[in-house]
Amino acid sequence: LPVVAIVGRPNVGKSTLVNRILGRREAVVEDVPGVTRDRVSYKADWIGRQFMVTDTGGWEPDAKGMGLAIAAQAEYAMRTADAIVLVVDATVGATATDEAVARVLRRSKTPVLLAANKVDSERMEAEAASLWSLGLGEPHTISAAHGRGTGDLLDKILEVLPESPRERFAVGGPRRVALVGKPNVGKSSLLNKLAGEERAVVDNVAGTTVDPVDELIELGGKPWQFVDTAGLRRKVRNATGHEYYASLRTRAALDSAEVALLLIDASQTITEQDLRVLSMIVDSGRALVVVFNKWDLVDEDRRYELDNEIDRELARVPWARRVNISAMTGRSVQKLVPALEGALESWDKRISTGQLNSWLKEIIAATPPPVRGGRQPRVMFATQAATRPPTFVLFTTGFLEAGYRRFLERKLRERFGFDGSPVRINVRVRD
Ligand code: GDP
Structure with missing residues (x-):
């Protein structure tokens, strides 16, 4: 996860700000100068994005003096963090120590935000203006103790924060696919078909082992990483606890994937078990292609039934892409690549604020x-x-009903696409 470091001299309210970011209003903070606390990192969440917050309070002045200790704190933050927040006490103004640390941070390639703390009322806003002199841009006025302005500061932090390391890692590399579905829908058969050779033993017995190993398969001239496929390769007759392991495997695969291929046996009624896998995919926020397999067994009557089942059971993912294939005959298997590419394009898509x-x-x-x-x-x-997935934030003056939010999502999709990807819309009420 990306890291946000909170720096500043003692007693300016760093820990209070950290607690505020974590939403732990009740935590007691003793910011006594000279008391050494350990540098600690916490996992935080703001409008759907996760990041780590590091409280650099451990760097209290020692024999070397305040200036050096704080400079070391800033240097450390510049090396390790993805964004830095310098906290200054607005009621005191910029001290020599603040100026020393600002001097270090002005060289920072990591984005730095200046937080002017203890601005508990509107009346005090003006006092913060003098902090422009630190040369770190606009002072963001906050009251960490009362929560005033901290939401806006968090918005700013998210704006400058890069996406998480895993997200960065995926850029340019092979895209990561999770092949999921209840037992016996044809996952192993499809994997073999895609890999172009019969490498796994496929039989009618449902059962897999859990062994997280990925497989690289070239499709449409590009490598695709099928994550956590070892269990699909070595089919083991293992009736006991099978469901449990299958669901562990599914979760692990989704965790490290970007897009899910959900296999459903088109020749059979869609079951609870199919829908449980679907729920896991929806929770994971991954892009989705629904694959109806065993199409060679589907006749007119079944086709009609299936249409009804899809309307009924897959209504929660109207945006999912669908492909009908036969892993056995190879029919339409080549349609999977464009479907995967389209879904990932939507998943990666960014709409400009202006548009x-x-x-x-x-x-x-x-x-x-x-x-x-x-x-x-x-x-x-x-x-x-x-x-x-694409995550939007709406700033409003009041609560928006679920029906209206769904309406907005539908309109958003009509205008901008996002086929094959979930879309999240968070509402932030401002008063
Ligand atoms: P997994 O448990 O999801 O990996 O499913 P398997 O790949 O082991 O397939 C289960 C059974 O369905 C096997 O007997 C396969 O031969 C059969 N099967 C898989 N795909 C197809 C298909 O497209 N058409 C038909 N008729 N049978 C299939």
Whole structure:
């Protein structure tokens, strides 16, 4: 996960800010100068993105003096963090120590945000203006103790934070596919077909072993990484606990994949077990291609039934791409690559803030949000906070009903695509 380091001299409110970011309002903070605390990292979450927060409070001044200790703190943050927040006490103004650390941070290639803390009321905003002199850009006024302005600061942090290391890692490398589905739908058969040779023993017995090994397969001239496929290669007759292991395997595969190929046996009724795998995929936020296998066994009647089952059972993923194949005969297997590529393109897609907001304005003008409790919530602004999957944040003056949020998602998809990818819309109410 990307790392955000909080730096600053003692007593400016670093730990209070960390607690605020973690949402642990009750935590007691003793920011006594000279008391050495360990440098600690915590996992944090803001509007759907996860990152680590490091409290560099451990660097308290020692014999070398305040200036050196704080400079070391800043140097460390520059080496290890993906974004740095320098906290300054706005009621005191920039001290010589603040200036020393700012001097170090001005050389930083890592983005630095300046937080002017202890601005507990509007009246005190003006005092923070003098902090422009630190040369670190706009002072973001906050009250870590009361939560004032911390949401805006977090928005700014997310803006400058790179996507997580895994996300960066995937760029340019082979795309990562999880081949999932209940036992006996034809996963091993498909894997063999794609790999172009009969390498695994396929039989009618449902059962796999868990062994996380990936397989690289070239399709359409590009390598694709089929993650965690060892269990598919070595089919083991193992009735006991099979379901449990199958679900562990599915979770592990989804964890390290970017897109899921969900196999469903088209010749049989869609079952609870298929839907459980689907739920895991939806929870994982991965792109999705639904593959109806054993199409060679599907006749007119079954086809009609299947259409009804799809309408009923797959209604929660109307955006998923669908492909009908036969792993046995190889029919339409070549359609998988364009489906995977399309789904990943949507999963990676970023809409500019300008485009997004001009679309939003039109939609809101034509269909404003429903009135709740006599008040009409206003939707002020939208931004795409993340990709993989595309995650949007709407800033509003009031709660938006689920029905209206679904309406917005539908319109968003109509306008910008996102076929094959989930889309997340988070609403932030501002007062
Ligand atoms: P897995 O448990 O999902 O890996 O499923 P397998 O690949 O082991 O397949 C289970 C059974 O379905 C085997 O008997 C396969 O031969 C058969 N099968 C797989 N794909 C097809 C297909 O497209 N058509 C037909 N008719 N049978 C298939």
